[in-house]
Amino acid sequence: MVKKVGIVGIGFIGEDHLRRIANAIAGADVVAVCDIVPGKAQKALDKFKIKARDYADYHELINDPEVEVVVITASNEVHADVAVAALDAGKYVFVEKPLAISAADCQRIMEAEERSQKKMVQVGFMRRYDSGYQELKEIIDKGEIGRPLMLHCRHYNATQVADYKTARAVFETLIHEIEIMRWLLDDDYQDVKVYFPEKSGLATQDNGNLKDPQIAIFQTKKGVVCVVEVFVNCQYGYDIHCDITGELGMIELPSPAAVSMRKAGKYSTEIVYDWKPRFEAAYDVEFQDFFDRLNAGKAPAGPSTWDGYLAAVASDATVKSQESGKTEAISIDAKPAFYTE
Numbered sequence: 001m002v003k004k005v006g007i008v009g010i011g012f013i014g015e016d017h018l019r020r021i022a023n024a025i026a027g028a029d030v031v032a033v034c035d036i037v038p039g040k041a042q043k044a045l046d047k048f049k050i051k052a053r054d055y056a057d058y059h060e061l062i063n064d065p066e067v068e069v070v071v072i073t074a075s076n077e078v079h080a081d082v083a084v085a086a087l088d089a090g091k092y093v094f095v096e097k098p099l100a101i102s103a104a105d106c107q108r109i110m111e112a113e114e115r116s117q118k119k120m121v122q123v124g125f126m127r128r129y130d131s132g133y134q135e136l137k138e139i140i141d142k143g144e145i146g147r148p149l150m151l152h153c154r155h156y157n158a159t160q161v162a163d164y165k166t167a168r169a170v171f172e173t174l175i176h177e178i179e180i181m182r183w184l185l186d187d188d189y190q191d192v193k194v195y196f197p198e199k200s201g202l203a204t205q206d207n208g209n210l211k212d213p214q215i216a217i218f219q220t221k222k223g224v225v226c227v228v229e230v231f232v233n234c235q236y237g238y239d240i241h242c243d244i245t246g247e248l249g250m251i252e253l254p255s256p257a258a259v260s261m262r263k264a265g266k267y268s269t270e271i272v273y274d275w276k277p278r279f280e281a282a283y284d285v286e287f288q289d290f291f292d293r294l295n296a297g298k299a300p301a302g303p304s305t306w307d308g309y310l311a312a313v314a315s316d317a318t319v320k321s322q323e324s325g326k327t328e329a330i331s332i333d334a335k336p337a338f339y340t341e
Contacts, residue, residue: 006032006067009074080105087112096124099308106309119299130282146247154241156234164205237271306339
């Protein structure tokens with residue numbers, strides 16, 4: 001079986017997912033695309049030699065009777081509107097992270113999914129499909145390091161767009177750590193405090209108003225302290241780090257495999273410069289699992305709408321701490337029965 005796919009938003013990651021779904025994933029066929037910039041989607045179709053309908057409005061794509069699955073890679077601000085429209089039209093949804101930029105918008109998506117009376121959504125938190133993170137999870141779940149006590153993460157990006165704002169470092173960048181730490185620990189957050197170290201002189205985004213780097217410290221309900229460094233103007237490359245200290249030992253996320261060189265009195269190993277090579281395999285596994293399950297008549301098994309909502313609640317509190325300078329509580333509603341099944 002093959003699911004017919006429409007993709008909304010053909011930016012950097014949208015173009016990469018277009019190529020992936022059309023050329024690398026079994027059981028999926030891209031039949032429609034949409035981007036608000038005239039000609040942008042067609043240019044990507046031509047680049048990869050893909051034949052699909054190019055719509056100017058995402059409502060037209062959603063209403064296309066051939067489209068069964070809507071993949072949302074548009075700007076974060078419109079995720080909720082597109083997802084709700086797609087769900088109300090009876091279409092499955094794969095939405096890139098974040099599910100939405102606020103918990104309130106995530107609730108709108110949950111309500112739309114509940115109206116459909118079946119699980120229809122997967123959120124693109126691809127780290128759950130990364131072999132390194134899966135190995136960390138397995139070791140923790142087996143109790144090999146005892147109870148986790150502390151967790152330390154680093155999320156460094158080499159560059160960001162000119163209008164990148166301080167809050168985006170949370171709902172667009174830190175959101176990955178917010179989601180994966182909760183998954184690794186099988187624990188919810190209690191509170192968060194953001195600290196701003198000395199500002200980098202290279203943090204010129206948002207007309208110089210971007211605060212970069214920043215450190216967020218989360219405390220979970222079980223008492224685990226999680227320290228996350230976010231630095232979006234890191235000049236040496238794309239650096240993703242995670243280590244977890246338990247009662248009996250410590251585990252560390254392995255670095256991606258790279259050839260080391262001995263030359264001219266130096267020993268060096270290349271560092272990747274963006275997210276694409278670091279997590280490309282995880283994206284492939286993520287989408288293949290998503291479409292395999294849909295084609296088998298099963299619900300998506302990856303990060304759910306509820307997972308996206310929980311990440312957004314923590315994200316909202318983190319942005320609030322950025323603004324207040326205080327420790328902010330992270331409070332969640334009771335889990336709806338729909339998401340406990």
